Amino acid sequence: MSLQIENLQVRFGSSQILKDIQLSFNERKLYAIIGPSGCGKTTLLKSLNRTLELERGYLISGKVKLYGEDIYEHRDTSLIRQRIGLVFQTPVALPLSIKENVLFGVRYFGERNKTKLNEICEKCLQQAGLWEEVKDKLNNPAKELSGGQIQRLSIARVLAVSPEVLLLDEPCSNLDPAATQMIEELLKGLAKQLTIILVTHNLFQAKRVADVTTFLLNGQVVEVGETETLFLNPQKQETKDFISGLTY
Incomplete structure (x- = not known):
C-alpha cells in the first residue's frame, strides 16, 4: 500500500470541507475520484501533498x-511534494524553455550534471508522449506549445523528480478529444509504474481509465469500488443518483 488516509478532516473557517476521509491506494493502480463540484475533490488532492x-x-x-x-510529521514539505507530485487543472508553462520546464524541479533538488540532466529531460518527455513533438525545439519557449502539449509538459516536469504518487486535478477539462485521448493513454501507461490518483468530472473518463473509483459527496466518501462494479452496480443510492445524472 503506497498511500493511506486516516480520519482526514479539513476545515476552512467555520466550514468543514472534508469529513473523516478513510482511503487506501496501492502501487501501480489508477484511481479516479468523482463527485459534484464543491464536494472537496481538489481539497483532498492538495491535502495529499501538503499543497x-x-x-x-x-x-x-x-x-x-x-x-x-x-507526511504531516515531516518538516521538509518540498520533499513530500517531490514524492507526491500534483498536476493542476490549468496546465502551467513556466516562462522558460521546454527543456528547462522539465528540469525545473530537478535543478531545485540539486542536480547539476549535464549528461544526467539531458537524460532526465529526454526520458520524461518520452514518458509524457511529447519527445517526438519537441525534440528539435527543446530550447524554444514552452509558451509556444498547445494546451494539450503544455499539459503533457506539466506531467513531464512532475515525473522528472521521480514521484512515488502522481495526483492529477481535472487534467483534461480544457482539452479537445484528441488531446484528452493522448493524456488518458499516457496515464494508463504510467499507472504500470506508480500510483496515480485522478480527480475528474468526466464519468466516461473514469470508466475508461480507472481501476478503482471513489465517489465523494459533501466532503465524505460515499462509496469506493472497482470501477466497472461501481458504475454497473453501485451499492449506495447517492452513487446511483449521481452516475445516472438524477441529482447534484
Whole structure:
C-alpha cells in the first residue's frame, strides 16, 4: 500500500470541507475520484501533498501515510511534494524553455550534471508522449506549445523528480478529444509504474481509465469500488443518483 488516509478532516473557517476521509491506494493502480463540484475533490488532492497548507485559513487533522510514514510529521514539505507530485487543472508553462520546464524541479533538488540532466529531460518527455513533438525545439519557449502539449509538459516536469504518487486535478477539462485521448493513454501507461490518483468530472473518463473509483459527496466518501462494479452496480443510492445524472 503506497498511500493511506486516516480520519482526514479539513476545515476552512467555520466550514468543514472534508469529513473523516478513510482511503487506501496501492502501487501501480489508477484511481479516479468523482463527485459534484464543491464536494472537496481538489481539497483532498492538495491535502495529499501538503499543497493546501500554502493557502491561508485551512485547518487539517488526521493522517496521510506514504509507505507507512505520516507526511504531516515531516518538516521538509518540498520533499513530500517531490514524492507526491500534483498536476493542476490549468496546465502551467513556466516562462522558460521546454527543456528547462522539465528540469525545473530537478535543478531545485540539486542536480547539476549535464549528461544526467539531458537524460532526465529526454526520458520524461518520452514518458509524457511529447519527445517526438519537441525534440528539435527543446530550447524554444514552452509558451509556444498547445494546451494539450503544455499539459503533457506539466506531467513531464512532475515525473522528472521521480514521484512515488502522481495526483492529477481535472487534467483534461480544457482539452479537445484528441488531446484528452493522448493524456488518458499516457496515464494508463504510467499507472504500470506508480500510483496515480485522478480527480475528474468526466464519468466516461473514469470508466475508461480507472481501476478503482471513489465517489465523494459533501466532503465524505460515499462509496469506493472497482470501477466497472461501481458504475454497473453501485451499492449506495447517492452513487446511483449521481452516475445516472438524477441529482447534484
